[in-house]
Amino acid sequence: MTLTYEPGGxxxxxxxxxxxxAVQVAFATAALVYTTPRGLAALTGLVAGMLAAARTSxxxxxxxxxxxxxxxxxxxxxxxxxxxxxxxxxxxxAAPALASYRIVLVLLVTAAFxxxxxxxxxxxxxxxxxxxxxxxxxxxxxALVFRFLPVLQADVGRIRDAHRSRLxxxxxxxxxxxxxxxxAINRAFRRADRLALALQARCFAWxxxxxxxxxxxxxxxxxxxxVGLSAAxxxxxx
Numbered sequence: 001m002t003l004t005y006e007p008g009g010x011x012x013x014x015x016x017x018x019x020x021x022a023v024q025v026a027f028a029t030a031a032l033v034y035t036t037p038r039g040l041a042a043l044t045g046l047v048a049g050m051l052a053a054a055r056t057s058x059x060x061x062x063x064x065x066x067x068x069x070x071x072x073x074x075x076x077x078x079x080x081x082x083x084x085x086x087x088x089x090x091x092x093x094a095a096p097a098l099a100s101y102r103i104v105l106v107l108l109v110t111a112a113f114x115x116x117x118x119x120x121x122x123x124x125x126x127x128x129x130x131x132x133x134x135x136x137x138x139x140x141x142x143a144l145v146f147r148f149l150p151v152l153q154a155d156v157g158r159i160r161d162a163h164r165s166r167l168x169x170x171x172x173x174x175x176x177x178x179x180x181x182x183x184a185i186n187r188a189f190r191r192a193d194r195l196a197l198a199l200q201a202r203c204f205a206w207x208x209x210x211x212x213x214x215x216x217x218x219x220x221x222x223x224x225x226x227v228g229l230s231a232a233x234x235x236x237x238x
Contacts, residue, residue, distance in 0.1 A: 003064040003111060004150040005118050012054035012116035016215050017125035019222040020113050023050070026229035027109050031102045033236040040101055047108050054112035061111040067156070068107065072100040124210035155187045156180070 007013075012020065027050075031043055051058050062069070080093025126139035159180060163169065168176060215223075 003061075003114055003153070006115055008055055008116070010053060010055040010116060011218065012050070012112060014216075014218050015116075015222050016213055016219050017117050017121040018128065018213060019215070019219040019226070020117060021125055021129070022226035023222055023229070024109055024113055026226040026233070028106050030229045030233040030236075031106055033233045035098055035102065037098070039236075040098060040105070043102075043105055047105050050109055050112045054116040056112050056115045058108060061108050061115075062104075064111065064153075065104075065107050067153070069104070072103050075100055118211075120211055121213070124213055127210065128213060151191060152184070152188055155191070156184050159183045159187065 027043070027046065031040075034040065034043065048058070051061065076093040076097035079096040080088045080090060082089060123139035127135040129135065130138050163176070163179060168179065171179075
């Protein structure tokens, strides 16, 4: 399975995509303001609720985000490392570790959004938020990213499996990374060329007919949560 939309009947699936975008932006803003362990603990509880509302397992989401996690973990390790004794200072790594944890929380909220929102609804929400050609460009970009990334992720998995079947996992780490990176980039460029040709063949339109968006009763708690998170972020920033 890949990080992409999955049809379902969860609470998050029934929300208007604009409500989910509002919650996502408000949560990211709050995560930038509340950087203490107590604040992050409260945000962690909210993330657990959002994942449950989208019927998304946190372990599954972390597994799907595994390509990003090494970069998140490296920052505090490098910050705390020293060239001599004691070799690692936990106090120096504390602040980067909290910052990395905030990034993980935001990524988990994004995973819940992607899992519960059709790509066409996401594009419609972006084009509603930003009218005119800029909104069309933004919506198209978001739609292509959400459709293209799972394909690239699957390609990387197939390349890794092919290397492993040829005993590639016995090569030195640097060589394995180089081979995987080059093959993944080449595959991505070929995918992009085929995508461009497919868009031209299908008479790609900047402003197609998108699904109608309507707020419902379910959106009231989500919008209230977005307002509450925004107010808390504003209060914490002052």
